[in-house]
Amino acid sequence: MNKNNFKIKLSFVKGLNKIVVKEVKEKTSYKILEQGVDFVYLNFDKNFGKLFVLKSIGSVSIVLNDLLYNPAYLSKHKSILKEVIDEIINKKIDKFSTFKVSCAGLDSPEVKSISKYIGDEFKLKENVEADLKINIAKVNDLWEVSVQATRRPLSFRSYKIVNMSGAMDPTIAYALNEYCNVKKKKTYLNAFSGSATLLIEAGLSSQDLETLVGFDNDKSHLTLAYQNIKQAGLIRRIKLLEHDIYEQPKIGKFDVIVADLPFGMVISKNEDLEKMYTAFVNFAENSLEEKGVLGVYTNEYRLFKEVLDLSKWKIIEEVDLKLPTNVNSYLYPKIFVCKKI
Ligand SMILES: C[S@@+](CC[C@H](N)C(=O)[O-])C[C@H]1O[C@@H](n2cnc3c(N)ncnc32)[C@H](O)[C@@H]1O
Known part of the structure; x- marks a missing residue:
């Protein structure tokens, strides 16, 4: 042959x-x-x-x-x-x-x-x-x-020394960062940072990002994130903060804000997601630079679109994804890239 x-x-x-x-x-x-x-x-x-x-x-x-x-x-x-x-x-x-x-x-x-x-x-x-x-x-x-060609899938990352339940697939995190054009940006914020997949993928793809900040309201997730960040060799570049989105934390203004929004499967089971997503969109309005870009990954895309005030935001990309879960079924999440009008 x-x-x-x-x-x-x-x-x-x-x-x-x-x-x-x-x-x-x-x-x-x-x-x-x-x-x-x-x-x-x-x-x-x-x-x-x-x-x-x-x-x-x-x-x-x-x-x-x-x-x-x-x-x-x-x-x-x-x-x-x-x-x-x-x-x-x-x-x-x-x-x-x-x-x-x-x-x-x-x-x-x-x-x-x-x-x-x-x-x-x-x-x-x-x-x-x-x-x-x-x-x-x-x-x-x-x-x-x-x-x-390899034993493990390439989406397996060696920096993940702890795998948080509900953590994002790193290939999707990489893609969301690419859609936000992180290589051309200086300041980056990840709300709901969990085990830090988005932050680490951003830090590894772009040496030019000067500020990388993440926040989460769960101490145990911040601890997991810290361990992964250390393993990725990014401890000097990524800062983690403990904040709740409902406090509308004042952390500064950023060129990019990204979030893998909590949605009832593993995380935030009994939360009022509409209230949470509204708090997040308000936070992004106040914390994003005028020409900045907001990148969101969510399974609850109808709800996210409902709370996104289309007189203040325009959606510049909407990407449909399909990925298998562990239980022989599929999730159909979306990536959104938005800018202020
Ligand atoms: C879907 S997970 C993020 C997973 C992350 N992208 C990763 O790969 O590990 C959502 C995160 O939002 C956090 N969270 C839930 N409610 C919150 C709130 N009110 N304020 C801030 N963070 C919150 C959870 O602790 C969880 O870590």
Whole structure:
């Protein structure tokens, strides 16, 4: 088989395509062959490890697409699978000891023979929580064999020494900051800062941000945030404060204000969200520079739009996202980017 048939697939949260394409163009010399709302295909090149710097993607995989590559065909032509898996294992970027094949008909003799072959050939144990993830699926009209290049998703960040329940996906945090154009700004405030995902992603993406401030009303969340910030090496650049949004804290004026708004699933279960969002919008009106930008991530987007006084604010971006929760269902949050009129 010819390696010219290989492609690289970047997968990401559905809706982040614009940011992913921008990041690929800015940080790499890969050619974008095709793009969808939750994936892009790039030309293959053996130095695909360079793509691991991308902050907006969930994973990098090596893929082959062909009309023929259904499980029955692959079970008779196992060298096809070997070539793709070799490409990743021989790189030695990660150490793989377990594997999982995801595919329709897992109990069929064909898929069982594929799994047995991979286990024997690569000395890997089959496991649900696997290091090496192999996926065989029909994508549009073609069959696709894809193998994820890293054990952990790239959305996993090493600065997260504590994972707060209700914390934001770091790839979405990166995207929200990009929509607010943080690389061109000097002062940045994160209300409802939680475990500091937005602050850390902003600090890591832009060395030019001179002021990074976050506040939260929960001491335990501030403690978690402090630990993550320390791990990210940003302790000198990020300041955390304990404030309640209802106090309308006076912290100064900022070029960017961002918030991942609390919404009843894990955080603020019994709160009056309308009152809270109104307090936040009032706070932003007073604390944002005249030409500043407000970036919001929320699941309660109807409520947020209701409380946003459209005589004072204009929405310049509204981005629909779709992401899986832990319980086999989906969330449909939105990103809003707003400016004062
Ligand atoms: C959705 S979480 C933010 C998660 C954060 N983006 C992260 O990645 O960790 C919302 C945060 O708002 C805080 N919060 C809730 N009510 C608040 C209030 N009245 N004033 C200030 N912060 C509040 C919670 O403590 C929580 O940390």
